[in-house]
Amino acid sequence: xxxxxxxxxxxxxxxxxxxxxxxxxxxxxxxxxxxxxxxxxxxxxxxxxxxxxxxxxxxxxxxxxxxxxxxxxxxxxxxxx
Amino acid sequence: xxxxxxxxxxxxxxxxxxxxxxxxxxxxxxxxxxxxxxxxxxxxxxxxxxxxxxxxxxxxxxxxxxxxxxxxxxxxxxxxxxxxxxxxxxxxxxxxxxxxxxxxxxxxxxxxxxxxxxxxxxxxxxxxxxxxxxxxxxxxxxxxxxxxxxxxxxxxxxxxxxxxxxxxxxxxxxxxxxxxxxxxxxxxxxxxxxxxxxxxxxxxxxxxxxxxxxxxxxxxxxxxxxxxxxxxxxxxxxxxxxxxxxxxxxxxxxxxxxxxxxxxxxxxxxxxxxxxxxxxxxxxxxxxxxxxxxxxxxxxxxxxxxxxxxxxxxxxxxxxxxxxxxxxxxxxxxxxxxxxxxxxxxxxxxxxxxxxxxxxxxxxxxxxxxxxxxxxxxxxxxxxxxxxxxxxxxxxxxxxxxxxxxxxxxxxxxxxxxx
Numbered sequence: 150x151x152x153x154x155x156x157x158x159x160x161x162x163x164x165x166x167x168x169x170x171x172x173x174x175x176x177x178x179x180x181x182x183x184x185x186x187x188x189x190x191x192x193x194x195x196x197x198x199x200x201x202x203x204x205x206x207x208x209x210x211x212x213x214x215x216x217x218x219x220x221x222x223x224x225x226x227x228x229x230x
Numbered sequence: 231x232x233x234x235x236x237x238x239x240x241x242x243x244x245x246x247x248x249x250x251x252x253x254x255x256x257x258x259x260x261x262x263x264x265x266x267x268x269x270x271x272x273x274x275x276x277x278x279x280x281x282x283x284x285x286x287x288x289x290x291x292x293x294x295x296x297x298x299x300x301x302x303x304x305x306x307x308x309x310x311x312x313x314x315x316x317x318x319x320x321x322x323x324x325x326x327x328x329x330x331x332x333x334x335x336x337x338x339x340x341x342x343x344x345x346x347x348x349x350x351x352x353x354x355x356x357x358x359x360x361x362x363x364x365x366x367x368x369x370x371x372x373x374x375x376x377x378x379x380x381x382x383x384x385x386x387x388x389x390x391x392x393x394x395x396x397x398x399x400x401x402x403x404x405x406x407x408x409x410x411x412x413x414x415x416x417x418x419x420x421x422x423x424x425x426x427x428x429x430x431x432x433x434x435x436x437x438x439x440x441x442x443x444x445x446x447x448x449x450x451x452x453x454x455x456x457x458x459x460x461x462x463x464x465x466x467x468x469x470x471x472x473x474x475x476x477x478x479x480x481x482x483x484x485x486x487x488x489x490x491x492x493x494x495x496x497x498x499x500x501x502x503x504x505x506x507x508x509x510x511x512x513x514x515x516x517x518x519x520x521x522x523x524x525x526x527x528x529x530x531x532x533x534x535x536x537x538x539x540x541x542x543x544x545x546x547x548x549x550x551x552x553x554x555x556x557x558x559x560x561x562x563x564x565x566x567x568x569x570x571x572x573x574x575x576x577x578x579x580x581x582x583x584x585x586x587x588x589x590x591x592x593x594x595x596x597x598x599x600x601x602x603x604x605x606x607x608x609x610x611x612x613x614x615x616x617x618x619x620x621x622x623x624x625x626x627x628x629x630x631x632x633x634x635x636x637x638x639x640x641x642x643x644x645x646x647x648x649x
Contacts, residue, residue: 150540162540162541167531167532170533184632191484191575191631193482193483193486195473195474195486195533196473196474197487197535202532220535223538
């Protein structure tokens with residue numbers, strides 16, 4: 150798989166580090182309830198299809214960005230700074 | 231329907247070449263309803279159906295497989311069995327599984343080629359040797375076999391490892407579990423399928439579940455590519471697709487699906503007589519009966535349902551292979567493939583009831599699904615039939631993650647690979 154870094158252009162997967170689901174919203178600071186935080190930390194949509202996720206160009210510019218990818222085909226559908 | 235295999239049936243077929251062997255299990259057509267439906271015809275699903283029929287007398291059971299039997303992870307793993315666990319619920323569960331492997335060929339009347347060749351975990355630092363000693367002691371206290379080896383003893387048993395002065399990771403010793411080994415993985419699927427079918431279980435291939443029917447918070451059946459099938463008890467045993475299938479019932483899981491690759495080289499003469507694991511990186515290797523080196527390492531590391539491994543990981547695992555076993559550099563790689571597995575936050579599985587009534591989950595197997603097959607089937611069958619956990623899978627419930635009561639055995643869960 151090759152990933153289009155928004156700063157450096159398309160590079161090999163080996164230069165990047167995966168950072169997980171980017172569609173999760175962190176609960177507001179001070180939110181109460183173990184379930185609120187437990188769901189945020191541990192429960193995943195894990196879709197078979199479109200997934201928005203964080204990647205870091207670890208062996209390049211070291212910037213974090215969001216990637217839209219189809220998890221069933223690895224087709225890259227978009228990238229966001 | 232197949233009768234028991236014996237030396238006589240082999241002789242009969244040898245004397246009359248061309249006579250086809252009877253099919254090992256019935257090609258069942260879906261009935262309108264069942265007492266229990268198991269989604270997923272892999273090792274765990276088939277074992278569950280077998281123990282439901284055998285131990286609990288529930289024979290009106292359907293196993294729904296979206297492809298053919300043996301097409302999923304039961305045919306994609308590196309065939310290793312072991313029970314070198316240390317923490318809580320894991321120890322008794324995986325040891326039970328190991329004990330069940332020991333008599334399973336006889337019970338199923340199918341040669342699973344269970345080989346107790348032993349598994350050697352190679353330690354590469356004094357600190358790691360302390361860790362291995364602790365693990366070995368804990369295992370022995372729990373009645374599991376373990377032997378600690380120093381460098382010289384490892385060299386005697388596994389002379390082909392890199393014992394040179396230049397070795398990047400000098401070998402300090404190892405921990406051997408003599409009863410660990412390998413099992414012919416396809417035979418596990420076939421053996422369980424045949425035995426379950428003989429007890430009356432319907433094994434329905436090419437039948438993909440596309441929806442789970444509910445009335446209120448209770449399951450009532452499944453929608454499949456071959457029509458609607460009703461049942462008020464449904465078990466999910468779909469490995470990497472746990473999230474995908476659970477979502478059909480409105481359930482979100484603490485699971486991410488990841489790829490794990492496996493590799494096999496060209497066959498060579500017998501050389502590796504154990505399962506070898508490495509302490510420097512996650513890497514494990516054994517030599518198949520055909521002679522090929524079968525090995526694997528870490529997951530690819532990002533959510534994936536493609537069953538196609540990435541080259542980056544191929545390269546990393548080859549580096550591990552050559553660093554630990556220099557002769558691997560001279561072998562040609564024949565094939566590599568990938569399976570989808572459901573990674574949990576702590577690396578331990580789920581065999582449990584769910585918040586949806588009548589829906590049961592068997593998943594989150596991370597790297598360790600194959601060796602668990604018999605105990606997983608036994609305890610999942612108990613959980614579905616009785617509606618509550620068996621003594622052995624009490625620790626494998628969904629809530630443990632929320633409680634912070636994690637079973638972080640090998641540091642292979644989701645939180646760890648990210649750090």
